[in-house]
Amino acid sequence: MKKSSLITSVAFTFVMLFTTTLSAQEFPSLDKSPMDVASFPSDYKDANKTVKVVYSRPQLNDRLLSKLAPNDKVWRTGANEAVEITFYKDTDFGGNKIQAGTYSLATIPGDKEWIVIINKDLNTWGSYSYKKENDVARVTVPVKMADESLEAFSISFDENATMHMGWDKVRVSVPTSTK
Template sequence: MDKSPMDMASFPTDYKVSEKMVRIIYGRPQLKNRSLAELAPTGEVRRTGANEATEVTFYKDVNFGGKDIKAGSYSLFTIPGEEEWTVILNKNLNQWGSYFYDESADVARVTVPNGSDSSSLEEFSIAFKEVEDGAHMIMGWDKTRVAVPITF
């Protein structure tokens, strides 16, 4: 079995593909007695998952964390911070990790607060939470939680 199995999350979460607004495919690394600071160093661009760069597809134009984004597929990167994270949409697809990340291909960079939860997640996870006018894309690992608002 893959050490960082691939997973997918979408919104809405029902099975009607024709009504999907967003889908994300990503690898799920595990802490395995390592610290989040070791796996996702502060101030460094990271792939936001494991293996290939995370890929997010918007099925219609959206507002992603305050930035207008055209429908399409993008790679997702993050820059972890102590107080806030920078979440990056990049037009270069099919990248392995962040080794070949090219800032000039960025479509948007948004900054969101670094939140926390009392429970720890062993596996990196992405989920969508429905809110008025859209959803929050929530990324969580260990006790860190980062939410990006998406309006449709």
Template sequence: MKTSKLLTTISFAIVMLFTVNVNAQKFSGLDKSPMDAAAYPSSYKDANKTVKVVYSRPQLNGRSLDKLAPNGKVWRTGANEAAEITFYKDTNFGGKMVPAGTYTMATIPGEKEWTIIINSDVNTWGSYFYDESKDVARVTAPVSMGDESLEAFSIAFDDNGAMHIGWDKVRVSVPTSSK
């Protein structure tokens, strides 16, 4: 009897060991371009947001900005999936009224100005399937140069609601205001 009970216990342990290994969840490593979010107002204490951008943050890693975000070409504004922008209220975005809703945000980098595109086509990968006919708004913003180079692509909002895009030494700002 003792041998039978011992064999049953060992058999059960072996089955459980294989079951755990078979069902173990596989988690991927850290993304090279981690996802981030920027919102206005920026304070986490203020839940009454006007706008939020969810995007991935590619790194320069010794590469040039003009190779990663070429001038004159539609760019996904980050990495991986297209950047997603949510306006929680009807918002004046760079002089154009954008109805409350969720959109993708693409850009067309340029030497002197960038075009920022708000597009109704959501859940898209990169800008590979960009459809200009679904543009909700296009605004242009002048380029300025910062003193320091940003290794990671970044988006931030200031206390007045302006959206700032920065990468390397390039800086682009778009004013926003809600009704």
């Protein structure tokens, strides 16, 4: 009886190890547009954030920005899921009062200006289900051209809480304030 119990125990252990090993190897490959976070304050030591943006960073990969983020069309402002922007305090976003909370962020690119949109809809993929009637704010900001090209779409905040977005040589900025 002991020999039979030992064989059963060894067989069970082997099956469990084999099954666990197979399951553990089923990870997806790395995302081509990795997720990133930009926040203000941007210092990681300061956990008391005013605003945080969670977005995915598409790469140019020898493609034209005008094809990836076409002018005059609502763009997801990154890749994959819609960008989420969380305001931890009531905030002035480009002259618009935004209540504390989480929203989606979209843009409408243009040659001379971009429209930056704060929208109530969350948990959406890209801008495919964008609904203008759920906009909380729209801010029109000028486009500035840089000398340096950014391969990956990027969002950052400076020491004045201005949100900067850049891709290729295009740069746009939206001032924010909690005062």
